[in-house]
Amino acid sequence: MTTQTASRYTAEYSKIETTLPGGSLPWLRALRSDALKQFSGCGFPSLREEEWRYTNVSGIEKNLFEPRLEPSDNQIDKDWLENYRLADCWQIVLVDGYYSAEFSVLAGLPENVTIKSLKESLEAGDGQIEPYLGKAVGIDEHSFVAFNTAWFTDGAYIRIPAKTVLDKPVQLLHVVTDPNRLAATRNLVIAESMAQAQVIETYVGVDQAYLSAAVTEVFVEPNADLTMIKLQCESEKAYHFGGTYVKQARDARFNHHNFAFGSLLARSDIHSDLSHGSECHLNGLYLGVKRQHLDNHTRINHLEPYGISRELYKGVLDGRARGVFQGRVVVAEDAQKTDSEMNNRNLLLSNDAEADTKPQLEIYADDVKCAHGVTVGQLDEKSVFYLQSRCVDEETARNMLTFAFANEMVTKITQKSLHDLVLAEVLKRFPQQGIMQDWL
Amino acid sequence: MLNIENLHVSVGDKPILKGINLQVKPGEIHAIMGPNGSGKSTLSHVLSGKSGYTVTQGQVTYEGKDLTEMxxxxxxxxxxxxxxxxxxxxxxxxxxxxxxxALNSIRKHQGLSEVDAMDFLTLIKEKVRLLEMDEKFLYRAVNEGFSGGEKKRNEILQMAVLEPKLCILDETDSGLDIDALKVVAEGVNSIRSPERSFVMITHYQRLLDYIKPDFVHVLAHGQIVKSGGPELALELEEKGYSWVENKQAA
Structure with missing residues (x-):
């Protein structure tokens, strides 16, 4: 917000600096030091910045969220956590910002596939990290990226080797167990050429105020096919800032599904740079209730010709919730024959709910096909009456139509255990969930 | 079964129906014909309970109960x-x-238990065949991407499955080609029974070639200006609506 606030965090930095991973690596020390400088200079984003004009992050000012200096020995409610663990997945679990070997499930992982702690890999001197870390997103992107770069304690390092088709999805489960905790994690996902994989990021935490600040850098190399799903189910008192920054090489495919359900205030950035012939699909669903504020920011950069991008984000906002969609598609001068579509649809269920939507197309090439559409509205009364005339009472009809609106995004998830988890999280936020289930 | 007495209906301040009287007994088929803007659709909406209409005078009873209260x-x-x-x-x-x-809520309303899943499937498949529909339609979203004819067939399918006592068909023939019209008419005829009544609202006479009404009423300017047997529809087709409208003015 202001440099004064930033300095509050900056002043605490010396306490943790020596505990951060990679202190012995000159390139990382330099990167962190630049990031810290960048953050100290700008502070947290302000409403005056165009890309933050709808989202006030001053709540982070009021609480000084503190990072843990070492992995936690906190007792986790295992039954609760079990709800979010997906069957048939490799699991890498991060607790309060640190890799937890205890909770991760990686036994039997094919030897050539890497799923491990970023911290341990850095400390072991893995030379394969430097060419990637900080290369999908710069510290000047926005100050949360700078903040994350300076503060991150650990993260997941996932690498799928060339021509490898991963038989099971990888679940990255990010858990916060402490009130007032900062969990800053940095994840690296690399799908080498012609690899195929699915990575599921799941964000959960105790029913307290805390701050999750995660940056995931993703590299989809030539002809690789990567699907990522982000399921954000943080506590309703939490702050969540998560960015996924993707570099797609020639003919690479990237699919992303973004489910924003939790947090008091959440901001999500999904950015992808497309190369020649790459294809990118971004789907999103945000469900806001009470006083939740859910900000979704996407950017698709068509840098070279023949790229295809499709984007559909849907929002359902009730109570005094506020949903933000800022979607930007940039088609560079060289990116001829780009084919791009962007859509954002919002359903407002109460008079006090708000949707701010801003699709932006910036086209510098002259032979492209680009479309975008936006709607903000209420349930269609004709549909409500139609269902009523088919014996459905009004309340159920309204819930059913709302649910059907949201469920379109859920049905895009084909993996059974994940689909069921996402569906359960959607239903949790609906009244009459028993009836909904009958209808499915 | 249905008794409409001196029904006056307004949308906002604008009167649309101005004193409709209509009695439908069990098993009867009534056709309501009329030019555009005569109030035909308003009548069907008022009977089914769509919001936005105010009954300013008169009453509608269905099986002795006040329909407008439901x-x-x-x-x-x-x-x-x-x-x-x-x-x-x-x-x-x-x-x-x-x-x-829908079927289960009707059964619940009647104090019956939910329909058995297998029985339901058997019933539905029989009706689907009757309407010459593809079974795939059952698993598609309601009317989504259906052609005009498919949508109308789907309405009749719902009607055939739910077995209502009073069926109101609002311009079911509009947008149908002759083959689709025949299928829809067969569907309607197949569920005719001595207990089931129909009110068919239509602009054209051609539907009545396939579903023979007992009574034909002509609606103009919010009133029933002429009633008669099926021959009235033919006369209308020949002479046009101006015939009855002029007659009323005269």
Whole structure:
């Protein structure tokens, strides 16, 4: 917000600096030091910045969220956590910002596939990290990226080797167990050429105020096919800032599904740079209730010709919730024959709910096909009456139509255990969930 | 079964229906014809309970009960079915589940237990065949991406499954080619019974070639200006609506 606030965090930095991973690596020390400088200079984003004009992050000012200096020995409610663990997945679990070997499930992982702690890999001197870390997103992107770069304690390092088709999805489960905790994690996902994989990021935490600040850098190399799903189910008192920054090489495919359900205030950035012939699909669903504020920011950069991008984000906002969609598609001068579509649809269920939507197309090439559409509205009364005339009472009809609106995004998830988890999280936020289930 | 007495209905301040009288007995088929803007669709909407209409005078009773006091879903559960002129697309809700939910709420209303899943499937498949529909339609979202004819067939399918007592068909023939019209008419005829009544609202006479009405009423300027037997429809077709409208003026 202001440099004064930033300095509050900056002043605490010396306490943790020596505990951060990679202190012995000159390139990382330099990167962190630049990031810290960048953050100290700008502070947290302000409403005056165009890309933050709808989202006030001053709540982070009021609480000084503190990072843990070492992995936690906190007792986790295992039954609760079990709800979010997906069957048939490799699991890498991060607790309060640190890799937890205890909770991760990686036994039997094919030897050539890497799923491990970023911290341990850095400390072991893995030379394969430097060419990637900080290369999908710069510290000047926005100050949360700078903040994350300076503060991150650990993260997941996932690498799928060339021509490898991963038989099971990888679940990255990010858990916060402490009130007032900062969990800053940095994840690296690399799908080498012609690899195929699915990575599921799941964000959960105790029913307290805390701050999750995660940056995931993703590299989809030539002809690789990567699907990522982000399921954000943080506590309703939490702050969540998560960015996924993707570099797609020639003919690479990237699919992303973004489910924003939790947090008091959440901001999500999904950015992808497309190369020649790459294809990118971004789907999103945000469900806001009470006083939740859910900000979704996407950017698709068509840098070279023949790229295809499709984007559909849907929002359902009730109570005094506020949903933000800022979607930007940039088609560079060289990116001829780009084919791009962007859509954002919002359903407002109460008079006090708000949707701010801003699709932006910036086209510098002259032979492209680009479309975008936006709607903000209420349930269609004709549909409500139609269902009523088919014996459905009004309340159920309204819930059913709302649910059907949201469920379109859920049905895009084909993996059974994940689909069921996402569906359960959607239903949790609906009244009459028993009836909904009958209808499915 | 249905008794409409001196019914006056307004939309906002504008009177649309100005004193309709109509009696429908069990097993009867009534056709209501009239030019555009005569109030035909308003009548069907008022009977099915769509909001936005104010009954300013008169009454509508159905099986002795005041219909206008009932919520739309209660009317439906009591056996009043409206086949829409423009069936609504409901993305995300599959046809078969809507049918099942509707049938079960009618059964619940009647104090019966839920329909057995196998019985339901057997029933539905029989009706689907009757309407010459593809079974795949059952698993598609309600009316989503259906052609005009498919939507109308789907309305009749719902009607055939829910077995209402009073069927209101609002311009079911509009937008149908002759083959589709025949299929829809066969569907309607197949569920005719001595207990079931029909009110068919139509602009044209051609539907009546396939579903023979007992009575034909002509609606103009919010009133029934002429009633008669099926021959009235033919006369109308020949002479046009101006014939009755002029007659009323004279």
């Amino acid at each position: 919520a739309p879903e209660i009317r439906a559960r009591e056996g009043v079915f409206l086949a829409f002129q423009y069936p609504v697309e409901i993305p995300g809700v599959s046809n078969i589940y809507l049918l099942k939910a």
